[in-house]
Amino acid sequence: MQTCGAIHHWQRAAHGLEVVFEQGVMRLEAVAADIFRLRFQPQGEFAARRDWDVVQPQAGAEVQVFQTDAVLGLRSDALRVEIDPDSGALSFDGADGQPFAQDMGGPHWRCVSINEMPGLATVPDRELPPGPARIGLFLDKHMHPREGYFGVGQRSGRLDRRHQRLSNWTVDCACPGHAQAHDNMYQAHPCVMALRPGRAWGLFLHSTWYSDFDVGASQADSLRLFTLGGELDYYLLAGPTPAAVVEQLTRLTGRPALPPLWSLGYHQSRWSYADADNVQQIAAGFRRRNIPLDVIHLDIDYMHGYRVFTWDRDRFPHPEQTVARLRQQGIRTVVIVDPGVKNDTRTDYAVAEQGRAQGHFVTRPDGGLFTGYVWPGESLFPDFCRAATRRWWGDWHADLLAQGVAGIWCDMNEPAIVDRPFDTPGAREQPMALATRQGEAQAPALHAEVHNLYGHLMARATAAGLQRWRPQRRPWVLTRSAYTGIQSHAVTWMGDNRSCWEDLAMSLPQVSSMGLCGAPHTGVDIGGFFDDSWGELYARWMEIGSFYPFMRGHTATGTRPQEPWRFGAEVEAVARGAIELRYRLLPYLYTLAHLASRHGAPILRPLCYDFPDHPRFYTLEDQVMFGPQLMVAPVTAAGQDHRWVELPAGVWYDFWNGARVDPGPLMHPAPMGRIPLFVRGGSVLTLGNLRQSTTEPLSQLTLQVYPGIDAHWTLIEDAGEGWAYSQGHIAETPLAVSQTQGGTVVTLGQRRGAFQPAPRDMVLKLHLPVAPKGLMCDGRQVNDWRWEPAQRCLRWQWCDDGQARRLETV
Ligand code: MIG
Numbered sequence: 001m002q003t004c005g006a007i008h009h010w011q012r013a014a015h016g017l018e019v020v021f022e023q024g025v026m027r028l029e030a031v032a033a034d035i036f037r038l039r040f041q042p043q044g045e046f047a048a049r050r051d052w053d054v055v056q057p058q059a060g061a062e063v064q065v066f067q068t069d070a071v072l073g074l075r076s077d078a079l080r081v082e083i084d085p086d087s088g089a090l091s092f093d094g095a096d097g098q099p100f101a102q103d104m105g106g107p108h109w110r111c112v113s114i115n116e117m118p119g120l121a122t123v124p125d126r127e128l129p130p131g132p133a134r135i136g137l138f139l140d141k142h143m144h145p146r147e148g149y150f151g152v153g154q155r156s157g158r159l160d161r162r163h164q165r166l167s168n169w170t171v172d173c174a175c176p177g178h179a180q181a182h183d184n185m186y187q188a189h190p191c192v193m194a195l196r197p198g199r200a201w202g203l204f205l206h207s208t209w210y211s212d213f214d215v216g217a218s219q220a221d222s223l224r225l226f227t228l229g230g231e232l233d234y235y236l237l238a239g240p241t242p243a244a245v246v247e248q249l250t251r252l253t254g255r256p257a258l259p260p261l262w263s264l265g266y267h268q269s270r271w272s273y274a275d276a277d278n279v280q281q282i283a284a285g286f287r288r289r290n291i292p293l294d295v296i297h298l299d300i301d302y303m304h305g306y307r308v309f310t311w312d313r314d315r316f317p318h319p320e321q322t323v324a325r326l327r328q329q330g331i332r333t334v335v336i337v338d339p340g341v342k343n344d345t346r347t348d349y350a351v352a353e354q355g356r357a358q359g360h361f362v363t364r365p366d367g368g369l370f371t372g373y374v375w376p377g378e379s380l381f382p383d384f385c386r387a388a389t390r391r392w393w394g395d396w397h398a399d400l401l402a403q404g405v406a407g408i409w410c411d412m413n414e415p416a417i418v419d420r421p422f423d424t425p426g427a428r429e430q431p432m433a434l435a436t437r438q439g440e441a442q443a444p445a446l447h448a449e450v451h452n453l454y455g456h457l458m459a460r461a462t463a464a465g466l467q468r469w470r471p472q473r474r475p476w477v478l479t480r481s482a483y484t485g486i487q488s489h490a491v492t493w494m495g496d497n498r499s500c501w502e503d504l505a506m507s508l509p510q511v512s513s514m515g516l517c518g519a520p521h522t523g524v525d526i527g528g529f530f531d532d533s534w535g536e537l538y539a540r541w542m543e544i545g546s547f548y549p550f551m552r553g554h555t556a557t558g559t560r561p562q563e564p565w566r567f568g569a570e571v572e573a574v575a576r577g578a579i580e581l582r583y584r585l586l587p588y589l590y591t592l593a594h595l596a597s598r599h600g601a602p603i604l605r606p607l608c609y610d611f612p613d614h615p616r617f618y619t620l621e622d623q624v625m626f627g628p629q630l631m632v633a634p635v636t637a638a639g640q641d642h643r644w645v646e647l648p649a650g651v652w653y654d655f656w657n658g659a660r661v662d663p664g665p666l667m668h669p670a671p672m673g674r675i676p677l678f679v680r681g682g683s684v685l686t687l688g689n690l691r692q693s694t695t696e697p698l699s700q701l702t703l704q705v706y707p708g709i710d711a712h713w714t715l716i717e718d719a720g721e722g723w724a725y726s727q728g729h730i731a732e733t734p735l736a737v738s739q740t741q742g743g744t745v746v747t748l749g750q751r752r753g754a755f756q757p758a759p760r761d762m763v764l765k766l767h768l769p770v771a772p773k774g775l776m777c778d779g780r781q782v783n784d785w786r787w788e789p790a791q792r793c794l795r796w797q798w799c800d801d802g803q804a805r806r807l808e809t810v
Helices: 242-254 274-289 319-328 348-356 386-394 398-402 446-467 501-516 533-546 569-584 586-599
Strands: 007-013 014-023 023-034 035-041 064-067 072-075 079-085 090-093 108-111 135-142 147-152 162-169 191-194 199-205 212-216 222-227 232-237 293-297 333-338 372-374 375-379 407-410 477-479 489-495 605-608 624-626 630-632 642-647 653-656 664-669 675-682 682-687 702-704 712-717 733-739 744-747 761-767 775-777 780-782 785-787 791-800 807-810
Touching: 007 162, 014 072, 014 653, 023 079, 023 242, 035 242, 035 386, 108 642, 135 232, 199 222, 199 242, 232 242, 242 501, 274 293, 293 533, 319 333, 319 624, 348 375, 386 446, 398 446, 407 446, 446 477, 501 533, 501 605, 501 624, 533 569, 569 586, 586 682, 586 712, 675 682, 675 702, 682 712, 682 733, 702 733, 702 744, 744 761, 761 807
Parallel strands: 293 333, 333 407, 407 477, 477 489, 702 761
Antiparallel strands: 007 014, 014 023, 023 035, 035 232, 064 072, 072 079, 079 090, 108 135, 135 222, 147 191, 162 212, 191 199, 199 232, 212 222, 372 375, 605 624, 624 630, 630 675, 642 664, 653 675, 682 702, 712 733, 733 744, 744 807, 761 791, 775 780, 775 807, 785 791
16 A cells, blocks of 8 residues: 655645645645545646536635644635645544544555455456556545444445445446345445534545445444545535535536426336337326326337337337327326447448447447447447537437427446347346547547446436427436436436335435435336335335335336236225325425525435434434425335334424324324325425326415424425526515414515416415414405314415415414
């Protein structure tokens, strides 16, 4: 192991310092007052910025350099770092002077071999390419005994990552199902959030190479960062709250794109709906049974021999008509696109021909075209590291858009490739060789460096294509593989889970962790992908599915159908109820999507996000928050009609009957169809009328007020599609609730912004322990309110004119 030794000399650099050690150079830069970047390179030759860098250029912050006998350091308004001159070890602290993210020594490095990296076990070349790929950098940060470690992306394990070694390397991990023992999966997110009472901080390891985090697994008090590539490069996020960490991470890597409203509705999928008639039957099934639906997904069999950007004309003779007919029923169509392009020489398959002629496909280290087997048979793979190739790929979506397709589902983009046709026994994974050259001729990169970006850049190319070819609408792209920053381009799902209770339970820490990594729009296949689902499992999965930011039912080929009516009338009623609840919650969910797009705020999140000062909640992963107002505690095991729930100190209400619920642990009823759902006191929950599709108007808005703690909320609305919202065509309605001696006061502020919602009825439901004597609106007595004892609420209805109002109970 080599170390940097002591400081030789240092100098000021833009927004920071450049420190020359006996061996190696360190750069410390305040990219913002609350985000410092550290780079260390043993030879002092730092890698140049690439156009696929997920970090947005930052302005840089004012900093002061300080030096004492003992330390050299850098200070901004929010963050301070000290460098130990003898070892290069850093220690950070905030305004409170409490150190965090302390190095246990300086950066160290050595030549590494591939066998040391568990996440690269499936890579066939057992040698790393020569050069920086073989230089592994290590850094140990002290793990505070009371700290929890969260995030690190899409994993099958526990919410708190302590005691794990976690590799960051994208693979198709279909096993089948997602056992907890799995390490890396389809996505790579080398970012971690640490949390202890009073301080959350984050770290984004800015490396697309293979990297891993050893979170106290080999040494109990050390968070060991490791990366290939010859350079250590990370961003330290100062927090101090979990919300601040996610805000800082998404300020760097991009905010979550605001999705079109329709995409927050229910999606139905399966591998595959056989043909146009079958798709129509599914749509009719939903409509006939009054089960809301916004989107149907077409899996790989819609294509002609799995050739991307084609249709099988026997199954779908008139795609435009099929899509248009669905659209008339308020249902959009999403189609799958894989990266593998059939290496078709016999027919005139333009995608392959053009791609070959224009040099868009990945080549082998020896110069020939790289081929591997996927659904279309022998296939070629676009090199998404090249700007021209991304554009070319994006442009191929133009016909699909012209046919009316609403969104694109990118699959198999880890990339997943095998060494022989799918129907031949004994197939083995055949990833691209690590020494494969990708990227622009003038700035090539090794596959070892950009492997983790393959799916990410495919999704980015797709979203950019949708934006170019349909500029008035928001692109909607779903991707399986991704790297940190994907939230600006695409929604993700967690891949091929299994119909079993374990995978249902796992979805909570999984989706929660994604939110902490800055990618809030995600969900898992409801009902489970592999194997046959069954009524009880499906019903329970649907119940929690209403709270996945991306809500889709999907299942594998050959499994029992998983539409809501496939398990009998009782389960159908539960599934309908769950989807209906989702649709009623849309005004709230859409506001959460806006907040995510502004600050990165996760939608579904672990309790530690909203209650960071209670270590008790760091490991509680079977209850989650859905935005700041709702807590949901799903049933994830067989035969339950009650479950333990733990409510943090404060005021809580049972969503279903409006009753106050005491904080602390409690055994709570959880009968089928009534997922334990709690509203935080001080909430104004906004519910819409029941709709079968988001294409139906929002004709009624219910404000459910839960007093107890004074609170503010702003309902955010816009056209639900397009970009006018970014030019001020938005409606923001401030809502506040407070307690006075006379009673509860609800204030509906003046609507702000140029978007004018269509006229609608407003319903006020004010949850109170007992009936008030009366209701005043803007100082005048209101007479037409009702007391609903079963709901413990006052109910009053009027028509929304966008005016400010002050309501008082007396
Ligand atoms: O080799 O397109 O994760 O959702 O249904 C399987 C078929 C390829 C994997 C995806 C899954 C999809 C399936 N795909």
